[in-house]
Amino acid sequence: MASKKDYVNTGAYLRTLYDALVTNLHARLAEEGYGEISPSHGLVFQYMNENGSRATELAFQAGMTKQSMSALVYQLEEYGYLKRKDDPQDARAVLFVFTAKGETLKRKAQQINYQFEKKWEEKLGAAEYQNFRSTMQQLVDSNE
Amino acid sequence: MASKKDYVNTGAYLRTLYDALVTNLHARLAEEGYGEISPSHGLVFQYMNENGSRATELAFQAGMTKQSMSALVYQLEEYGYLKRKDDPQDARAVLFVFTAKGETLKRKAQQINYQFEKKWEEKLGAAEYQNFRSTMQQLVDSNE
DNA sequence: TTGAATAGTCAGTTAAACTGACCATATTTA
């Protein structure tokens, strides 16, 4: 590791890159008519299960309160990206699943990110980019 | 690059790692009596110049409005981490510089991050961690 | 079968950004 002096914070790199990705995604989404979708809605798309997820479950995965997550899924339901489904296991619970519109948005967002990352991949070369991603995966896994 | 299907978002990795770093930093700072310092104050420490910086200048570097940055430096001044200095070049402007307390906090924060990153470095090995950082630097530089 | 845990909602609060309008000083230009 470099000396403490003049050491550029790794956090600054992480933040800058994350910000570039998110800013690009939402700018492109807004252009395509998805202006109502904000970065925090992304967490829902990130963790949503194929068979439906509970707000509480999503909240835990995203590291936020159930009240906050509840607000997010409620908005997405109102916009038509999610629909409610009864949980056959538990009468207290509400499952949320993607509508067709929600699936379309998810694919669209993945495409946009995929294209944006291509620029990074071209910059570094495919092998090095693959290595970069696998490094991050190792670090994420080790923190769990 | 992997297929679009089952591709885990690079953004999720970046966010998770950034979040781990920031959460650790502020938990440790709070333990040591710096509970008043929030993540957004970090931006000021990040960009502050040795000879003093203007709020407007910091705002530009941090990518936020001058009003928002003004609020941040005002708070840091109140807490005693920054002090005002007249700008000899421009009577409209106010320069902010670190007080001794501010310098101490900056060093403390660097130490905490440095120690946290050591865990990552141990996980990957020094050479690979160095490579990880230099990869991010390349990507950050290429986006400017 | 009753007490504790869990899913979710309602209401209110806080943090950290934003916009718009404004003043004082600097800079440019007609």
Next chain:
DNA sequence: TAAATATGGTCAGTTTAACTGACTATTCAA
């Protein structure tokens, strides 16, 4: 050099996205 424009900063109000606390309904466990 006087007038127009740009810039540094502040004040006031708004918005977004999180938070806590208190509550109901249902489920699970002793």
